[in-house]
Amino acid sequence: MDTFFDFEFTQEQLHVIDSLERSHCSTDHVISEGDEVINIPRTRKRRVILSDSEEDDCDLSPALSGHTPECEWYQPRGKQPRLIPFTEIPGLKPYSLRNQLANATPVDFYSLLVTDQLFENIAHQTNIFAQQSIDKGGIKNKSRLRLWTTTDKEEMKRFLGVIIWMGIVKLPKIVDYWSNDEMLGQSFAKKTMSRNRFEVLLRMLHFSNNEEVPKNDRLVKIRRLVEILNQTFSIHYTPDECLCVDESMIPFRGRIIFRQYNKSKRHKYGIKLFKLCTTPGYTTKVQVYGGKTLDSQDNTPTNVVLNLARNYFGKGHTMFVDNWYTSLDLAEKLVQHDTHLVGTLRKNRKNLPKDVMTGNLKPGEFMAKENKNGVTVMKWKDKRDVCLLSTKHSIGFTKKKNKRGVETIKPKIVIDYNKAKAAVDLSDQMSAYSSPLRKTLKWYKKLGIELLLNTAEVNARVLYESTTKKKISVVDFRRLLAKQLIEGSQENTGLTTPRPRRQKHELKKKEGAAVSTRKFCRDCYKSNVELHGRNVAKNKTKKVSWFCTICPGNPHLCRQCFDKCH
Template sequence: MFSLDPLNYHPIFPATMTGRRFEQILRCLNCADDENKEDNLYKVSSLVKSIIQSNQNMFSPPEALSLDESLLLFRGRLRFRVYIKNKKSKYGIKFYELCSNDGYVLNIEIYKGKSNREDVSGSSKRNSLVLRLLEPFLDKGHHIYMDNFYNSVQLSEILLQRKTHSTGTLRSNRKGNPKEVTGAKLKSGQHIWRRKGNVYVSKWRDKRDILSITTGYKPELVETANRYGHKKTKPLMVSCYNDNMSGIDRADQIISYHSCPRKTIRWHKKVIFHLLDIAVWNSHYLHNHNQKDNKTFKEFRNDLIKSLLGISPDQRDGREFVSLMKKTKSIPSKKSRENLGHVLEAIPVPENKKGKKQIYKRCKQCYLEQRRKDTAWQCRDCIGKPSLCVGDCFQVWHKA
């Protein structure tokens, strides 16, 4: 079924922006910070800081936070490209993300390869990474959920000193783990734990051994039910971890349905578009959180695009919008050109460039107004045949 919705009405694209203009903007798109070229991420670092600052200023997160990594697909040549076999993309640019438990992105750090950065915790680089991401939220009573890549007894003690609880799975070879727990052989359903101060390390046998660590829960067994209503007994820390760890996965899932990254060999463009997707997702989250209208992500994106194009929410017929755009942007009609006494013509192709279909020159009126814009048209009747943009520039040039 054909749609007359202004956003899906096909002629809206040339009426809004020419394809050549879009390609020029896309080709020159850049967020580089030339003052810090020693940084591998200098091409996107200023945009990352701006988006992080806006995200944190616009929302006060709940107690539960989750930290995990996300992978942006990129197969080009890049010194800090990574390979993660259990991810769908496998090759790409790795993002460390801190989110609320329901998906609002609060902080981002992009992996840029091995570095000699000093550890703020005085211990491992892994602990230093966690503390950098959590820095704006420490000493505020939050509870952070992480997987076994980050967790350790030492990190839990450091976070507890900063009034932040932590819960998550744990690797058996981490330094400081109690050998009585890691070396225990359990039968299905058995549970064993040990305590060091307020840090609890436990092992529970389900289909396999599950080693976990927490400073926010006591090691007790509770009865839970899955989405099918099947009841099961499991440790409280495991149940709470499953309920609060899906923030990053939820954000990645929703963004992937309507993402805007294009295929390109320039890594910074993919990162820029992905960061804009994150910003739109956070805006959608805040809209639903405040307005309570449960608008879908696609509906919110469409409304956002309409507002940027100047389309009224009440406008239902795309033909009206396109006709309005054509009145302000198209070539003057034959009658209006005759009244002006001048006529537009295409810039002729010179003999040495016969292979080209069109020739573009800089618009004279745009140059006077300190704008950079090329055009394929010139005035046939003016002395010197100045190149002019169709529409306003043509009329303003002849009225002056």
């Protein structure tokens, strides 16, 4: 607490006090004026408040993290580490599938990533959750859940196909897709499944068993689905040399403890995903951020990159990251696994060359240093300072034309970074076109639909274009995929045509019909034959001119027999 004084200071005392306050001394100071002693309180240091992402980061500057040994830096010599060269062929794998699927349809590529076994698993977990909800009780008499029947993988395909189609055809509410209004009504949904069945499936959709949920795992309701998709994503595609790690945001404003806020994203509130992508927008692995857990080390930037890229070590890949992940420690760890690192850099990272980080530059100028391991740190002045780190580049520059056709000179690091870093942006951009995401209070449904119908669909489209050498828009690919999922499931279940609408039986009579067109009532004649025999039945059975237009053969019936039959 600050100390206040009631007496006045002399000019000399004020001068000494002002000089001591500027020095930020750590102990209290004393000024003696004859027999009078004046205590001057120490100046408090300003507290550094870090953001959520910076708190997870262990690579802060020495001023904030304590004393650390400095690294020696030299003028760039172009001696970058020599790693194993990248020799793999990007695209669909195994290589034999490329010829087999050269003329395949979108649903064939989607089935490689979202397999029939996964559809069976989703249907099984949905049935379990529905039965648990019924056993729990408290269901209203008119609830659709009382009429619940078990689902299967074919019905689940139709269900997800309808959700994809709803992303293309946007209506305000789900019930509007089954509306009889001439402006809102859609025949496609009515032919696929009833509204009641769709709504109850959407309500019961589940990906894990609630009775087997461990208490210390926040993401258990979606973890198994993420693991299966990560496995199929990596098995069926060989990525390019350049890999990119970045985060994406799934919009969600519900109440979950790991909801994130990121002001730089289009959707500021939501669930954060760490994605490992390659050009042209293929996602090879996804990691869901579950907040600060007991094992907090898994959420540090260095460990996020190492966990995502673990399956691609020792193959000569180059990892491109932004300034939240880039550090000298990450670069050295990736080099040990024969993987390069290129990324933008924050000025407060540890062991960086101070003269480069603090130097003043004019537009077009640069400064660079290189350590004994061949790691290059560069600062280049464009419109503002751009700090970069690379284990693959030195200080080379190249010419490139901008959007206006003006030729500019840029560092090779910047050009390669801008090209590779667009992989995650392309994936997010293609997912946003005709997205089937809708508002829901259940976060795992939002996340599951995002992974199944956005991430997996974008990956299937990349496989389709790279294998068949055909270009197709995102909307057309979604439309064909939804149609083929629904038609394929109907063929497997025998539902090749929609169920006909039930017709109403009616008695009709021809206007001006002659007496000769009158015939015996069918049911009356049969009953009289059984009672009296065929010869007597003719005399006891009355003739009518009314007949039913719906029954086979259009039989003549009297009013009493018609009401009894129908």
